[in-house]
Amino acid sequence: MNTIPLRTGSDGTNPEIGGDPICSISEVSKTYAGGFHALDGVSLEIRKGEILALLGPNGAGKTTLISIICGIVKSSGGSVTVGGYDVGRHFRQSRSLIGLVPQEINLEPFETVSNTVNFSRGLFGKPKDTDYIEKVLKRLSLWDKRKDQIVTLSGGMKRRVLIAKALSHEPRVLFLDEPTAGVDVELRKDMWEIVRALQADGVTIILTTHYIEEAEAIADRVGVIDKGKLLLVEDKSTLMQRMGTKQIRIELQSALESIPDALSQYELEIDKTGNALIYTYDPTGGRTGITSLFSDLKSAGLVLCDVQTYQSSLEEIFVDLIKAQT
């Protein structure tokens, strides 16, 4: 992985995380020509410099939302601003700030990598800059392939070309629509690193994904969309704390038939095997009761062999949310 920093914005400043939203979406709705309601009053503020993951099942409206922000689809209602510019009235200013890596691999098959990337830069109104494009291509490990025709590249490489095109005009906000769909584990990790490095350069990143692990791995905040509605947006850690309880699994030397009376005040269950106790607690509550539980375990004469903790994953949270909706 090449870690040469990319230039970030024409003024070269690195805006800190927080502050004014770089993108605000207010009451956006979309009804497609056929009458289908793809989005229903979505409001969302995207913070400068963050990585926001939009999570949602197929057909939730993720791509539609991104397409409206980028100007590919017209909204049926509501408003969107990027960097303070309305995406309709001030489309030149707003779109100059945005880079989009689309979900579908749309590329001119017979063009070379470097022509396609240079084309994108020009299209976004920037003068030719071979040094910068070289840096982008190197960072995405595309430099050796720059003279190759797109058709000759593998799927993963094509996805990198899409990223290079999106970065070609030095955007401040990058939308990645399912960047890791159909990408192997190795490349996925690579992709995450690229995303983190871009964030370090001050680029705000919004990515959509079906993979909860992906959101868990790289996002600062997570939004969940289903059936055109934004169900929630929350800091990843808060979300996991708010929704997630923790469990401690305590392996015992000898099996138990029932929970000893001395331990009745705790939220304990006996594991199916009878050889372990499961203690469920709220990690955010301040007092978790762990210390007293362990001393009471000792006074009850139980001998411990092993202790493990579990935390509910975003996946479980996500599934709970979607279930609660239906």
Next chain:
Amino acid sequence: MNLHAIKAIYIFEMSRTFRTILQSLVSPVLSTSLYFVVFGAAIGSRFAEVEGVSYGTFIVPGLIMLTVLTQAVSNASFGIYFPRFIGTIQEILSAPISSLEIVVGYVGAAATKSFVIGLIILATAHLFVPLRIDHPVWMLGFLVLTCVSFALFGFIIGIWAKNFEQLQLVPLLVITPLVFLGGSFYSISMLPPVWQKVTLFNPVVYLISGFRWSFFGESDVGVGLSLAMVLLFLSICLAIIMWIFKTGYRIRN
């Protein structure tokens, strides 16, 4: 004005031409040469002079128009249809460019290409028949206007078409008959009186007439009228394109 974007689209489209230089240039030149062999030399030698020039010479302006028209329409329609087909249009739509700039880039490239082909055919014709050009500036003017107008027309087709068949249908069903019946190979005055009237509804008649006038100084209809008709056609195409972008017709959901 996003000049970088216009330039980027223009260069990208032109480079497509260079990639396919064989189809782009060789085939029109070859088919024109065949016309000369068949109509100019083989059949034409039996004909009397038309409007004071040999038949082979007479058909040159019409032949150039035939090719330039078809090329302008097919280049421009393909130029915008292809990105729609493979989805790269999304990048164009998400770029900070106005509809006008998109049109200038695509139509400009298609017009340039057909203009160059027109000149190459003119040079090819020169090898087969003696030629004179009485009004070279008008000649170039008509050629440019034709390239631009019909590239605009092609652009509309490229946006309207839902599939490759429709893309080919209009050139085949509309352009070719209009050009053949527009006096490429004959003078309007050679037609029976009724058809002379009917043919005036064919816009291509004005084009070819004006273009031929710039060569030989003779025309079926007044050159001023020719120019006015070309400009009218151009404005109609422009108006339709403006409507397309305003409503997002078939490009922006």
